[in-house]
Amino acid sequence: MRNIQNLALVGFMGTGKSSVGRLAAGLLQFEFVDTDELIESQSGLSIAEIFKNQGEATFRQLEQQVVQNLSARQKTVIATGGGLIAAPANLAGLKTHALVVCLWASPEIIWERVRGQTHRPLLQTADPLGKIRELFDLRDPLYRQADVLISTDHRSPREVVQQVIHQFHLAQKQSQ
Ligand code: S3P
Numbered sequence: 001m002r003n004i005q006n007l008a009l010v011g012f013m014g015t016g017k018s019s020v021g022r023l024a025a026g027l028l029q030f031e032f033v034d035t036d037e038l039i040e041s042q043s044g045l046s047i048a049e050i051f052k053n054q055g056e057a058t059f060r061q062l063e064q065q066v067v068q069n070l071s072a073r074q075k076t077v078i079a080t081g082g083g084l085i086a087a088p089a090n091l092a093g094l095k096t097h098a099l100v101v102c103l104w105a106s107p108e109i110i111w112e113r114v115r116g117q118t119h120r121p122l123l124q125t126a127d128p129l130g131k132i133r134e135l136f137d138l139r140d141p142l143y144r145q146a147d148v149l150i151s152t153d154h155r156s157p158r159e160v161v162q163q164v165i166h167q168f169h170l171a172q173k174q175s176q
Pocket of ligand 1: 011012013014017036047080081082083084119120121122
């Protein structure tokens with residue numbers, strides 16, 4: 001039997017984890033946390049600075065620590081960085097206390113959503129769409145190991161959050 005205290009949102013960059021997570025937290029009257037924001041406030045550095053000065057491997061270690069520290073939480077919506085569940089231990093850790101919902105989008109839609117933004121170090125390359133496709137192919141099988149998969153293509157955060165909340169209530173009922 002699962003112990004579902006929290007709601008975790010995983011998925012690729014640009015799938016709306018933070019916007020949907022904030023809406024979900026408001027509707028559920030839960031606290032909202034974002035793993036990238038926790039890392040930034042704990043380290044005093046932006047994600048871009050951590051990647052630049054300390055490298056991606058250090059960032060991934062910080063993500064792992066944050067996941068471990070979340071296990072005692074209750075009534076919290078957790079938005080995660082897009083690469084967090086690339087480490088299988090992170091997905092397993094989240095599942096011990098949260099329903100893990102993956103927000104899914106196709107690479108082309110992701111590109112449309114993130115193309116004007118500059119804060120994601122992994123996309124600061126000559127061919128960002130190519131990078132999205134490459135990471136997407138690697139990660140898609142991992143995202144599909146979430147408890148629930150919700151497509152966000154052609155849907156607004158408000159439409160997506162209704163489905164997320166519905167799934168969360170169902171899972172909570174089943175876990176009681
Ligand atoms: C990353 C996604 C980012 C952030 C970092 C790495 C990734 O989070 O954690 O830039 O590896 O996909 P968002 O998914 O919130 O953009």
